[in-house]
Amino acid sequence: MAVIAGVVVDADGVPVPDARVYVTDGPGPVPDVAALTDPDGRFALSAGADGAYTVECRSERGGASRVTVATVTVRGGMAAELRVRLEP
Numbered sequence: 001m002a003v004i005a006g007v008v009v010d011a012d013g014v015p016v017p018d019a020r021v022y023v024t025d026g027p028g029p030v031p032d033v034a035a036l037t038d039p040d041g042r043f044a045l046s047a048g049a050d051g052a053y054t055v056e057c058r059s060e061r062g063g064a065s066r067v068t069v070a071t072v073t074v075r076g077g078m079a080a081e082l083r084v085r086l087e088p
Contacts, residue, residue, distance in 0.1 A: 002047040002074040006082030008037050008057050015041025016086060019059040024069070027051025047074045057084045 008019045021043045022034035028049050035043040047053060057068045066086045074080045 002077045003044050003079045004047050004072055005044040005079055007041045008084045010086050011088050016059050016061055019057050021057045023053050024056045025054040050075050059086055
């Protein structure tokens with residue numbers, strides 16, 4: 001099984017801990033599973049099949065809810081790396 005892994009950073013490039021990251025669309029059924037970023041802003045999610053995935057990230061850091069959507073493609077069962085930047 002492939003993995004979508006990466007880091008969530010704020011507009012200044014600083015890692016964001018405790019951001020919620022989850023898949024909203026993929027090449028097949030998408031499980032309702034989320035990951036929280038670690039203290040270094042890192043996360044990992046399982047990707048069931050090769051193809052394009054839409055990943056959404058939410059953070060309440062700074063008192064305001066921020067949402068960012070990103071797309072990543074998984075091929076050959078390999079890990080896909082993603083850098084998600086939350087905009088103010």
